Amino acid sequence: MIKSGTFKSLLRRHKNVLHFCQLSSAAQPQSDPKSHSFRTDENDPLKHTLDHVGQYYRVPQNECKVYLYGGLPKSYEIQTKTFNETCLMVRKPSVDIINCLKGLDYTKPAVRFVLFGKKGSGKSLTMAHVLHYAQKAGFLLVHVPWLGNWMRNPKELSSSETREGFYDLNLDAAAWLVHFKSQNEHLLSAPELKTTREHVWSKRESTPKDSSLLELIDHGINRLKYASECVLALAEELKQLTKAGNCKTLVAIDGFNAFFYPKTRVFKEKKEVVPPNKITLTEAFLSLTKFDWNNAAIVVTVDEIAIAEEDHKSHFPRYLLGKEGFEHLDPFVPVFVDAYSPKELTSCMDYYRERKWVRYFPQQDEELASLSAYNPYKLMKLCISL
Amino acid sequence: MLSFSRKIDKTAFRALEKHLILAYSTSSEPQREEEFRVLNLKHVKGQTVQRRSVRKAEIQPPRTTQMPVDQDWGNVWPGPRSFHPATVPLPIRQGYTPTGVAPGKYANAELMKIPNFLHLTPPVIKRQCEALKKFCTPWPKALDSDEKCERFFPLEVASSDYCHSSPTIRDPLARIVSVKFKLGVLGLEGRAKDKFLRLVGERYDEQTDIVTIVTDRCPLKKQNYDYAMYLITALYHESLNVEPWEELKSEADMEVYIWENNASKTSIEALFGKEAKEIENVEQYSQAVVRYMNEGENQYTVEQYGDAVRKILNLPPVPR
Numbered sequence: 001m002i003k004s005g006t007f008k009s010l011l012r013r014h015k016n017v018l019h020f021c022q023l024s025s026a027a028q029p030q031s032d033p034k035s036h037s038f039r040t041d042e043n044d045p046l047k048h049t050l051d052h053v054g055q056y057y058r059v060p061q062n063e064c065k066v067y068l069y070g071g072l073p074k075s076y077e078i079q080t081k082t083f084n085e086t087c088l089m090v091r092k093p094s095v096d097i098i099n100c101l102k103g104l105d106y107t108k109p110a111v112r113f114v115l116f117g118k119k120g121s122g123k124s125l126t127m128a129h130v131l132h133y134a135q136k137a138g139f140l141l142v143h144v145p146w147l148g149n150w151m152r153n154p155k156e157l158s159s160s161e162t163r164e165g166f167y168d169l170n171l172d173a174a175a176w177l178v179h180f181k182s183q184n185e186h187l188l189s190a191p192e193l194k195t196t197r198e199h200v201w202s203k204r205e206s207t208p209k210d211s212s213l214l215e216l217i218d219h220g221i222n223r224l225k226y227a228s229e230c231v232l233a234l235a236e237e238l239k240q241l242t243k244a245g246n247c248k249t250l251v252a253i254d255g256f257n258a259f260f261y262p263k264t265r266v267f268k269e270k271k272e273v274v275p276p277n278k279i280t281l282t283e284a285f286l287s288l289t290k291f292d293w294n295n296a297a298i299v300v301t302v303d304e305i306a307i308a309e310e311d312h313k314s315h316f317p318r319y320l321l322g323k324e325g326f327e328h329l330d331p332f333v334p335v336f337v338d339a340y341s342p343k344e345l346t347s348c349m350d351y352y353r354e355r356k357w358v359r360y361f362p363q364q365d366e367e368l369a370s371l372s373a374y375n376p377y378k379l380m381k382l383c384i385s386l
Numbered sequence: 387m388l389s390f391s392r393k394i395d396k397t398a399f400r401a402l403e404k405h406l407i408l409a410y411s412t413s414s415e416p417q418r419e420e421e422f423r424v425l426n427l428k429h430v431k432g433q434t435v436q437r438r439s440v441r442k443a444e445i446q447p448p449r450t451t452q453m454p455v456d457q458d459w460g461n462v463w464p465g466p467r468s469f470h471p472a473t474v475p476l477p478i479r480q481g482y483t484p485t486g487v488a489p490g491k492y493a494n495a496e497l498m499k500i501p502n503f504l505h506l507t508p509p510v511i512k513r514q515c516e517a518l519k520k521f522c523t524p525w526p527k528a529l530d531s532d533e534k535c536e537r538f539f540p541l542e543v544a545s546s547d548y549c550h551s552s553p554t555i556r557d558p559l560a561r562i563v564s565v566k567f568k569l570g571v572l573g574l575e576g577r578a579k580d581k582f583l584r585l586v587g588e589r590y591d592e593q594t595d596i597v598t599i600v601t602d603r604c605p606l607k608k609q610n611y612d613y614a615m616y617l618i619t620a621l622y623h624e625s626l627n628v629e630p631w632e633e634l635k636s637e638a639d640m641e642v643y644i645w646e647n648n649a650s651k652t653s654i655e656a657l658f659g660k661e662a663k664e665i666e667n668v669e670q671y672s673q674a675v676v677r678y679m680n681e682g683e684n685q686y687t688v689e690q691y692g693d694a695v696r697k698i699l700n701l702p703p704v705p706r
Contacts, residue, residue: 050705092705100701109657111699116688291657316683327649331657331671333701334692336685 038347045133070145094129109291117337120377139250147255168228235284255306260325339374358386448472582625643679
C-alpha cells in the first residue's frame with residue numbers, strides 16, 4: 001500500500017514536471033499542422049485564400065519589426081511579446097483586398113480601399129496583413145501607422161517657411177521618414193529610383209536632379225527643419241516614379257478620416273486649433289490618395305478613435321470622412337471589417353489555449369462569445385484575466 | 387392667663403356677629419327686587435326655542451323599476467344629457483376603489499363626467515334619418531364611383547352649421563371653412579411642385595397627397611370660403627412663377643442628392659477619361675451613390691455602393 005502510494009505521488013510529481021515542460025515550451029514557436037486547425041502553415045500572405053480564413057499564420061520576427069512597425073495596435077503588440085511570436089489571423093476583408101490587389105490592372109488609375117468597422121473589430125490588423133502581403137509582393141510601402149498621432153498628439157508645431165499660413169509637424173515628419181526608409185530599405189537602393197527634378201531647400205542646400213531617393217530622405221531626417229517639405233517632395237517624386245513604372249506603391253494610412261476632421265489637437269501658440277488642411281503633411285498624403293496616378297493601390301482605414309470622443313456616433317465612412325473626404329476618395333471600395341464569426345472566435349480561443357494564455361473550462365467559448373459580442377478587442381480584453 | 391382672656395374675647399365676638407347678621411337679614415326683606423343682577427355668561431337659562439322638525443321629501447323609487455321591457459328608449463332619453471342612474475336601466479359600474487369592486491351607478495360622479503351617447507342609439511338614428519330624408523335630393527346617377535366623384539369634384543369644402551337654443555342664433559365656429567384637394571389635380575411638376583410644397587408647408591399630407599386649407603380669419607363663412615379660393619389661386623400661380631433669386635440655388639441648398647450635379651460625376655469622368663454616359667455600368671454606380679446619399683448610411687447602402695464600385699472598376703465581387 002505504502003509503496004503504491006509513493007509511486008502515485010511520484011507519478012503526479014512527474015506529471016507536474018511534464019506539464020511544466022509543456023508550459024515552458026509553449027512560449028517557443030512550434031508548429032504541428034495536424035492538430036491545429038486554427039493555425040496554418042502557409043506563412044506567406046501571397047498564398048492566402050478564403051480557405052485560410054479564421055486561421056493564424058506567423059509573421060517572422062525580423063519582418064514584423066521592420067514592416068509592421070507601428071502597424072499593430074499597442075495592446076496587440078504587447079500580447080505578441082507575451083506569446084513570443086507575432087501571429088495574425090487571416091480574415092475575410094484582408095483576403096478580399098489581397099485578392100483585389102492581385103487582380104488589379106495597374107495601368108489604370110489607383111484604386112482606393114476603405115476599411116471600416118466598429119471599434120476593435122480589427123481594421124488595423126487587417127491592414128497589417130495587407131501590408132505584409134504588399135511587402136512580399138514587392139510593393140513600395142507608404143505606411144502611416146496611426147494618423148491620430150499627428151492630428152491628436154503631435155510632437156511639435158512650427159509655422160511653415162515656404163507656405164503662408166501652413167504649419168509643419170517636423171519631428172513627426174522626420175520620424176515618419178525614418179519609418180519609411182526602414183520599411184523600404186531594400187527597394188530604395190534600386191538605381192532607377194532617382195529624383196526627377198532638383199529640390200531647393202534654401203540658398204545653400206538643395207538636392208540635385210537624379211540623386212537617389214535615399215539622399216532626399218536622409219536630408220529630411222538630418223535637417224529637421226525641412227522634414228515636412230521633404231515629405232511633400234518625396235510624395236511628389238514617388239508619384240512621378242510610380243507613374244513612370246519604376247516601382248509599385250501601396251499607400252496605407254490608418255485613421256485616414258483624421259485628415260478631414262476639423263477639431264484637431266494641434267494648437268498654435270495662442271491655443272488656436274490648426275485645422276488639418278493647414279498642415280503640410282496633410283497635403284502630401286492627400287495627394288498620394290488621389291486616383292491621378294497608376295501602378296499604385298491605396299488602402300486606408302476610417303476609424304472612430306481617430307477623431308474626438310464626442311463625435312463617435314457612427315462607424316460608417318460617409319459620416320467619418322465628411323462630405324469633403326468622401327468626395328476626395330469617391331469612388332472607393334468600402335471593405336467592412338465585421339466582428340468575429342463563430343469559427344473565427346473558436347480559432348482565436350484555440351490559439352489562446354495553445355499559448356497557455358487561457359485555461360480551458362467547459363462552455364468557455366460560448367460564454368466569452370456572448371460577453372464580448374464577438375468583438376475581437378473585447379474578447380482579447382476578457383481573456384487577459386482568464 | 388393671657389390665652390384664657392383671648393378665648394373669652396373670641397366667643398363674645400362670635401355671638402355678637404351672629405346677632406348682627408340676624409338683624410340685617412330681617413331688615414333687608416323688602417329690598418330684594420332691586421338686587422344687582424349678575425351677568426352670567428356661562429349658563430344662560432332661558433326659554434328653549436322650539437326646533438322645527440325637517441320634513442323629509444318623499445323619495446320615489448328609481449324610475450327604472452317601473453319601466454316596461456318594450457318601452458321606446460328614444461322617448462326616455464330624447465337628447466344629449468349627462469348620466470342619470472335612476473333613468474338608465476343598466477347595471478353599470480365605473481371607477482376604482484383600492485379594495486373591492488368598482489363603485490356602482492348611484493352617486494357616481496365618474497359616470498356623470500364622461501360624455502354618453504345614450505340619445506344616439508341605432509333605432510333613434512334611423513328614425514332621425516327617415517325624418518330628414520324628405521329634405522334631401524337624390525344622388526346624381528352618373529356619379530356612381532369614388533373615382534368619378536374625385537375627377538369631377540376635386541375640391542372638398544367642409545363647414546359646420548350650429549343649431550341650438552340660446553339668445554343668439556350665430557355660432558362663431560360656423561365661420562370656419564376647410565378646403566381639401568389632391569395635389570395631383572393641379573398638375574404641377576418638378577420645381578413648381580417643390581415650391582408649392584414649401585409654400586403650403588405642413589398643410590400637405592404626403593401619405594394621401596391631400597392639401598388641406600383651413601380659413602377662419604374672416605367673420606363670415608362666405609368670406610372665409612372666398613379667402614380659401616383666393617389662397618389656392620395665389621399658391622398655384624406663385625409656384626409656377628420663377629423668381630430671379632431661385633436661380634441662385636446651389637448644391638448646398640439641394641434637398642436631395644443629384645448625382646449629375648455632384649463631384650462624384652466629375653471624379654468618375656476624370657477617372658475614366660470619358661463622358662459619364664460612355665462608361666460601362668455607370669448607371670448602377672450613380673444609382674448606388676444617390677441611394678447612399680439620400681437614404682442615409684447603413685450597412686445595406688454601403689454594400690450596394692461597394693458592389694457598384696467593384697463592378698465599375700472591374701474588381702472581383704465581395705466574397706460571401
